[in-house]
Amino acid sequence: MTTVSRKPASSPRELTRAADRASFIYLERCTIHRDGNAITAEDAEGTTHIPSATIGTLLLGPGTRITHQAMSVLGETGAGVVWTGEHGVRYYAAGRALSRSAALAEAQASRWANRRTRLDTARAMYQLRFPDEDPSGCTRQELLGREGRRVKDCYRAQAQRTGIPWHGRRYTPGDFASGDPVNQAITAAAQATYGIAHAVTAALGCSPALGFVHSGHELSFVLDIADLYKTQVGIPVAFDAAAASPEDVGARTRRALRDRIHELRLLDRIVTDIHHLLLPDHTTPAAHDDTDEVTLQTDRDLHVTAGINHDLESSW
Incomplete structure (x- = not known):
């Protein structure tokens, strides 16, 4: 049975x-x-x-x-x-995309394949993270330098706010317990945020691998998206959890992060931000995203109906 x-x-x-x-x-x-x-x-x-x-x-x-x-x-x-x-x-599996449209995936591939638009998207990501700065004209090296300084400033500010002694970011891959409580909390918040970003990326039909800041990894775009919310959400939550108690800091950080994400309606923001980054002229999902519509490409970059025999068609 x-x-x-x-x-x-x-x-x-x-x-x-x-x-x-x-x-x-x-x-x-x-x-x-x-x-x-x-x-x-x-x-x-x-x-x-x-x-x-x-x-x-x-x-x-x-x-x-x-x-x-x-x-x-x-x-x-x-x-x-x-x-x-x-x-x-750790993130191991995802379901099928909720969107049936390839618009975001195609836009992502198009922007990634062109060096100029790839850099433009990286600049747009930086401005989403730090809206008080204008990254126009910045090289990639300058973007990385600015990002590094802002993250260090965030760590110092959160340490001062919570009263936690801060000796720098210390993380050994595969050895969670080697860090002090605040570093464990930061790691827990980051890993949970990667999982959430991966879930939304997969749900929208984007490629997790085609990143604009990160590169060479199957989750490059996931890391890009997760980092957009590091200084505003992940790091402050981690310092709050570590300041409350060193006990069971990983689990408490994840629960606090969940509550903060709900409070900020972060999933809605992630969806909007991805559309803004990949389709800057059309920042809301198309009305046909939830329909199964398949077309065929032509030599003139037009789209014609699929599912029929085009042997007698010569207009394209």
Whole structure:
């Protein structure tokens, strides 16, 4: 007897927009299954139903087990899934894009492939991070230098605000516990933000690999987007968590970050910022983003209807 739900997959119009979803949900020590188009989390205290289409990113902590059908519905609804350990967050899988349009992916590839527009986009990213500066005319080296100084200033300002002794950013990849509490909190906030940025990037149909600041990595664009909110959101939350207590600082940082993201409606902002960066003349999603429309390219860069035989067509 099949265990596959008889309820059909949701259409694009039925899915919750990425901007309207919960930023992330963290589960641990439970079994996750599927019930219709929802997932269920079962533990010693009972069973909780969670509508899968309302999840931006599902964080699976220690002690979790998830069924194939649960992963299937998460993929159908475009939710990101992250397996987490006790010492940080790693992003391993994403669902299909919520948008059925290739407009953002094509715009991203076009801007990335041209050296001038690639630099223009990097400058626009810098101005989104630091709107009080004008990066027009800056070289990449100048952008990197300015960014480095601003981040250092942010660390010092947050240390002074919270009263935490600050001895610089110290992080050993793969060894979360080697850092002091504030460095652990910064790492936890950064990794969680990468997961959220990856989920939104995938939901919009963009390529995670085609970055404008970062390069050479499968998540270059994800790192670009996550860094837009580092000094305003991630670093202040991390210092607040570390100042409150050194105990369980990673988990507390993630919970505080979740609350801050909800308060700022950050998912909505990420979607808007990506559209602004890749389609600066059209900063809102096209009305046909949720329809399955396939066209064919022509020699004159026109688009003609797909699904028919064009053997007798000669007008293009």
